[in-house]
Amino acid sequence: MPPSFRSAPNRVLEQLHGHLRRALPEHSPDEYEDALSLETLDPPEAGDSRTAFRIEGPGGISFRVELELFPIGEETCEVHVETEEGPSRHFTCDRPGEEDRDPVSQVAYSLATFLLGEVERRRGRVSSRPPDLSALPPHVPLLVLDEDGTIENLTQGAQRILDDSSDGSVEPNFFSHVHGQNLQWVMQDLAHMVAHRKQNARWLLRLRTGAQRWRWYRAVAENHLDRPDDGIRVLLRPLSGR
Structure with missing residues (x-):
């Protein structure tokens, strides 16, 4: 059973972080190889509902990502994601039934897809130059x-x-x-x-x-x-x- 959203938000964030480390390489293009990495900047301590990390990608792409957990109760929470000088997203996380997939893992895979899209967007922005x-x-x-x-x-x-x-x-x-x-x-x-x-x-x-x-x-x-x-x-x- 995953930790309580309300009483142990830091454990939920740690779990989300671990799932994200596995999800990113699974979803990234083959051309990335070892160029994609995730570095923890502010590890959550007991009771913390916020954390931050840095994504580094090919071509020198690097940006800070902040996560914040908003418990709606013991059964549901929202994960707010903000990227440095970029878009933000909200993901809803519900505690599972006995046969359901771990919801934190589901959010991690959705988050990985979003962050990889942001890496690609920034790669395009760096490679393109203003018209001469x-x-x-x-x-x-x-x-x-x-x-x-x-x-x-x-x-x-x-x-x-x-x-x-x-x-x-x-x-x-x-x-x-x-x-x-x-x-x-x-x-x-x-x-x-x-x-x-x-x-x-x-x-x-x-x-x-x-x-x-x-x-x-x-x-x-x-x-x-x-x-x-x-x-x-x-x-x-x-x-x-x-």
């Missing part, structure tokens, strides 16, 4: 927006599209270039990207171009706000015949 716009062909219309929709960077191709001034400058607020009939869903999609609820979006929209003319474009937006010195990349393609 100067290296793109100058005619490619690409721009980078910050969280507020301000144009942080753009190629010459994008500048030629959005240049609606006599001095060759571009209004930095991207929303000011979008036609009112398209503005609401563009702003909504960007808000979802900022909240990390949406990774990309496609739009058919009108943009104000030179000489105050409105032209139709297809736009593809990709969310790269989690990368240093990057933002929401928007690629524009003119729609002929409209």
Whole structure:
């Protein structure tokens, strides 16, 4: 019988930690080999309901993970998981019947899947670099927006599209270039990207171009706000015949 969630939370955490050590290598890709490790930072003592450890993965990935146990009674608890500068998750753990699988083990395997996904996410973030716009062909219309929709960077191709001034400058607020009939869903999609609820979006929209003319474009937006010195990349393609 597993230890009581309420009276011995530290024992539950120790058990969860042991299961996690076994679950991580079982679920990790073969390419990881011995590159994945788990180091205890704050071992729980008697009565403790919190613990912390560090995950290290391939490519120099390393991040702190904090676990906290919230007993709901003798039979049920919640395990709250927070990752350093990353997402958090909640797992529910119920005491088993006589023929049920150990619930702490079940939570450990769910937690292992979540943490391995976080390792992969961070590997992708490290391996990808912000776009060097100067290296793109100058005619490619690409721009980078910050969280507020301000144009942080753009190629010459994008500048030629959005240049609606006599001095060759571009209004930095991207929303000011979008036609009112398209503005609401563009702003909504960007808000979802900022909240990390949406990774990309496609739009058919009108943009104000030179000489105050409105032209139709297809736009593809990709969310790269989690990368240093990057933002929401928007690629524009003119729609002929409209």
